[in-house]
Amino acid sequence: MSDQPIIELKNIDVIFKEPEREVRAVDDVQLSINKGDIFGIVGYSGAGKSTLVRVINLLQRPTNQAAVVKVNGADLLKLNAKELRTKRRKIGMIFQHFNLMNALTIADNVDFALKKSGLSKVERQQRVAELLELVGLADKSHDYPSQLSGGQKQRVGIARALANRPDILISDEATSALDPKTTASILGLLADLNRKLGLTIVLITHEMDAVKQICNRVAVMDAGKVIEEGDLLQVFSQPRAELTKDFIDTTTHIQSSLAVVEQQAIVQNLQPGEVLVQLGYVGAATDQPLITTLYKQFNVSANILFGNLEILQDTPVGQLLVVLSGTPKETQQALRFMQENDVQVTVLKSGDKGGN
Amino acid sequence: MLNFLNQVMPNVVENWSGDTGMVTGIWQTLYMTFWTTLIGGLIGLALGVALVIYDEQGIMANKAVYSILDKFVNVFRSIPFIILLSVVFPITQFIVGTTIGPKGALVPLIIGTAPFYARQVQNTLVQIDPGVIESAEALGYGPWTIITKVYLREGLPDLIRTSVLTIISIIGLTAMAGAVGAGGLGYIAVSKGYQRYQNDITIVATLLILVIVFIIQGLGDLWAKKIDHR
Numbered sequence: 001m002s003d004q005p006i007i008e009l010k011n012i013d014v015i016f017k018e019p020e021r022e023v024r025a026v027d028d029v030q031l032s033i034n035k036g037d038i039f040g041i042v043g044y045s046g047a048g049k050s051t052l053v054r055v056i057n058l059l060q061r062p063t064n065q066a067a068v069v070k071v072n073g074a075d076l077l078k079l080n081a082k083e084l085r086t087k088r089r090k091i092g093m094i095f096q097h098f099n100l101m102n103a104l105t106i107a108d109n110v111d112f113a114l115k116k117s118g119l120s121k122v123e124r125q126q127r128v129a130e131l132l133e134l135v136g137l138a139d140k141s142h143d144y145p146s147q148l149s150g151g152q153k154q155r156v157g158i159a160r161a162l163a164n165r166p167d168i169l170i171s172d173e174a175t176s177a178l179d180p181k182t183t184a185s186i187l188g189l190l191a192d193l194n195r196k197l198g199l200t201i202v203l204i205t206h207e208m209d210a211v212k213q214i215c216n217r218v219a220v221m222d223a224g225k226v227i228e229e230g231d232l233l234q235v236f237s238q239p240r241a242e243l244t245k246d247f248i249d250t251t252t253h254i255q256s257s258l259a260v261v262e263q264q265a266i267v268q269n270l271q272p273g274e275v276l277v278q279l280g281y282v283g284a285a286t287d288q289p290l291i292t293t294l295y296k297q298f299n300v301s302a303n304i305l306f307g308n309l310e311i312l313q314d315t316p317v318g319q320l321l322v323v324l325s326g327t328p329k330e331t332q333q334a335l336r337f338m339q340e341n342d343v344q345v346t347v348l349k350s351g352d353k354g355g356n
Numbered sequence: 357m358l359n360f361l362n363q364v365m366p367n368v369v370e371n372w373s374g375d376t377g378m379v380t381g382i383w384q385t386l387y388m389t390f391w392t393t394l395i396g397g398l399i400g401l402a403l404g405v406a407l408v409i410y411d412e413q414g415i416m417a418n419k420a421v422y423s424i425l426d427k428f429v430n431v432f433r434s435i436p437f438i439i440l441l442s443v444v445f446p447i448t449q450f451i452v453g454t455t456i457g458p459k460g461a462l463v464p465l466i467i468g469t470a471p472f473y474a475r476q477v478q479n480t481l482v483q484i485d486p487g488v489i490e491s492a493e494a495l496g497y498g499p500w501t502i503i504t505k506v507y508l509r510e511g512l513p514d515l516i517r518t519s520v521l522t523i524i525s526i527i528g529l530t531a532m533a534g535a536v537g538a539g540g541l542g543y544i545a546v547s548k549g550y551q552r553y554q555n556d557i558t559i560v561a562t563l564l565i566l567v568i569v570f571i572i573q574g575l576g577d578l579w580a581k582k583i584d585h586r
Contacts, residue, residue, distance in 0.1 A: 057494055059490060059493055059494060081498065082498075084496075085496040085497065085498060086496060087496075088493075088494060088495065088496035089495065089496040091494070092494075093491065093494040095487055095490075095491060097485070097487050099485065099487035099488045099490065099491040100488070101488055101506065101509070101510050102510065102585050102586045103509050103510050103512060103513070103583065103585060104509070112492075112495070112505070113495050115497070115501065115505070116496065116497070116501075144585040145585075146585055146586055157491075160491075160495075164495075164496075
């Protein structure tokens with residue numbers, strides 16, 4: 001992962017004119033994706049994700065004059081049709097419904113991508129065999145797509161997308177039609193390709209789980225706009241937008257558990273000196289025996305009601321719903337201590353009269 | 357054997373060979389069907405592909421071109437064939453130099469077939485998954501490759517099926533053309549059989565048409581099934 005942008009989108013608008021109204025599918029988006037990134041774009045359907053990624057290879061042209069689409073330094077909007085086609089071969093793309101040709105065998109589907117590669121017939125055969133080996137389908141080369149499972153079809157799609165040794169792979173909801181186990185194996189394959197080939201991957205999805213598993217950067221889209229963007233860890237541990245929080249909660253379940261936690265007797269009847277807090281911590285903060293320290297140093301006991309721990313890019317990210325109890329003064333000291341030690345503390349409910 | 361045939365269908369035996377005989381009729385029907393299929397088919401295919409790629413959702417979307425092609429096809433499809441047969445005489449005379457016989461029937465047959473086949477081709481090709489077309493565009497292919505390697509390849513099984521349908525309808529049209537002077541089995545069935553009360557000729561000519569239809573249908577189905585991997 002270097003800091004050199006391989007994809008730069010500036011001032012991107014895509015407006016679809018319909019007889020009755022205008023639809024702003026993409027609304028003034030700026031996006032910069034670095035070489036080697038696995039960049040996740042999340043959003044609900046209709047948020048404009050698919051339209052936005054199609055701008056990268058100009059399957060969808062921006063509708064405004066000020067737009068700039070730079071891939072590998074080349075300004076794609078300034079190219080003629082033939083030059084653009086050459087560039088497109090260096091941008092692989094995989095799709096939700098795989099989009100394989102039913103009339104062709106698996107090998108021929110992959111070979112289809114090599115028609116303009118300039119390779120000889122023998123070289124093409126070798127390349128196809130190599131690619132099918134890479135995606136683990138060497139034994140299926142003479143089968144037809146209808147004989148394969150969804151996961152296998154997507155592997156063929158990946159082999160085809162990689163045929164011309166692209167620098168970038170765009171994944172348009174590539175795992176959305178697959179079951180969880182197959183999804184995990186396809187995501188594993190993508191992460192593998194990212195490491196082995198240095199492939200930059202742009203992954204759009206409505207599943208935060210997929211992003212969590214392999215992305216290092218993430219952007220959240222809503223109504224055509226990018227409403228939040230950053231490193232996965234940062235966005236995950238300190239989301240700003242409500243929508244981002246919703247998405248994160250689809251995998252951590254913290255917010256949805258809160259309602260249940262609040263019904264519990266201990267939370268309903270908080271005494272003075274008792275507080276319900278949400279603790280969030282990333283990486284190093286988890287190494288310290290936090291709960292023990294609270295008890296030893298401040299005489300404050302912690303009752304854990306709900307917890308979620310994620311390992312994101314080998315870094316633990318934790319969220320806890322905890323009732324702390326001590327004297328009001330001790331509890332305040334404990335809260336301050338945690339804040340000073342990079343734990344995010346949100347007091348959700350306090351037993352003190354008049355709040356804290 | 358010949359005696360038996362002579363008893364059952366005396367007129368057929370008598371009119372088997374010769375300039376206006378059954379054998380000539382078969383050849384004339386096959387001649388008209390073949391050339392109409394070939395030339396009308398190619399024109400229809402080109403028109404059908406054009407309708408798909410210039411469509412609003414097509415790879416070369418162009419409203420004006422589409423609209424012109426669409427209206428052209430509609431107009432020529434709407435003219436009843438029997439009227440077309442006589443109306444295009446001047447054009448026929450100009451192109452093939454005669455307005456009678458199988459050759460004279462070719463021009464109206466082709467004009468009658470091409471727009472019909474164009475619609476069939478269009479209806480077949482628009483059913484191809486747009487995602488497959490998009491993936492070919494993403495692989496950096498232009499319209500020509502997409503037409504020849506994706507549309508026509510992916511649509512081939514259904515194209516064969518609609519072609520069979522079109523060929524059978526062409527055979528029907530040749531019979532109609534036959535009734536107004538083009539020759540062929542249709543002419544024999546109507547002019548030599550029906551109008552002269554030689555029922556055996558009508559029946560045999562009809563059966564021969566059926567045999568041709570069944571053979572084409574059977575071969576087409578077999579071929580389509582063999583290459584269909586959906």
